Amino acid sequence: MSISTALQAQHRHCDALLTDAEAAARRKDWAACASATARFILDTEAHFALEENAIFPAFEAATGMDSGPTQIMRMEHTEARSLIAGLNEALAAHDADDFIGGCETLLILLQQHHMKEENILYPICDRTVPEFADELE
Numbered sequence: 170m171s172i173s174t175a176l177q178a179q180h181r182h183c184d185a186l187l188t189d190a191e192a193a194a195r196r197k198d199w200a201a202c203a204s205a206t207a208r209f210i211l212d213t214e215a216h217f218a219l220e221e222n223a224i225f226p227a228f229e230a231a232t233g234m235d236s237g238p239t240q241i242m243r244m245e246h247t248e249a250r251s252l253i254a255g256l257n258e259a260l261a262a263h264d265a266d267d268f269i270g271g272c273e274t275l276l277i278l279l280q281q282h283h284m285k286e287e288n289i290l291y292p293i294c295d296r297t298v299p300e301f302a303d304e305l306e
């Protein structure tokens with residue numbers, strides 16, 4: 170499995186969890202919302218950690234670009250984390266409007282972020298550090 174294929178699948182999986190959490194908030198099913206949100210956060214943090222600790226350093230070492238694309242991706246992760254903190258607050262307050270609004274903002278941010286990774290960063294990683302894919306199996 171290539172880096173692109175493996176990490177795109179992680180993106181789709183996390184998007185689906187966030188969509189589930191939003192749907193549960195619309196139904197005001199707070200138990201389901203809490204469970205989908207918790208899984209979304211766990212899997213998103215695992216995905217971010219894989220990128221920040223392994224994929225981005227490999228990209229930086231292979232391309233010599235250590236202040237360009239990966240720096241922007243790290244900043245967007247920080248933005249996502251702050252939106253996720255807001256989701257947790259809305260969840261704790263059972264504030265459906267806030268939660269749904271937060272999900273929509275986060276989904277837009279993540280869609281744009283994923284597009285950059287999938288169209289630019291991952292294909293470069295597939296070419297420059299293909300051996301990395303073995304570690305993703």
Ligand SMILES: [Fe+2]
Nearest residue numbers: 216220283286
């Ligand atoms: Fe990603």
